[in-house]
């Protein structure tokens with residue numbers, strides 16, 4: 555599993571400005587997954603000529619048709635773009651042994 559993020563996975567900013575990449579990453583890890591984190595840098599609002607400078611953004615463009623992160627790529631190749639969709643997927647698909655995907659949950663596998 556891979557997760558494409560901007561510059562990092564911080565969650566500071568709650569509750570006023572939740573960080574989409576951090577929210578998505580946290581939900582996925584709380585669900586028991588340990589995705590490869592691909593920092594993509596760039597800025598989704600900028601033209602392709604800028605974002606094409608980073609490999610991560612190029613891969614995001616190939617996967618989704620645009621440059622926005624976060625993007626989750628499952629091991630079966632399923633692509634989920636957007637923090638809310640990623641959070642919903644993670645909460646609905648916890649790894650076996652993970653019983654609570656809310657804040658503070660831990661995976662038995664760890």
Ligand SMILES: N[C@@H](CCC(=O)N[C@@H](CS)C(=O)NCC(=O)O)C(=O)O
Nearest residue numbers: 560574575596597598622623636637
């Ligand atoms: N509604 C989107 C917003 C995504 C978003 O704002 N992503 C942040 C990065 S965490 C951003 O700055 N995007 C512009 C970019 O990717 O450069 C979501 O929740 O996923």
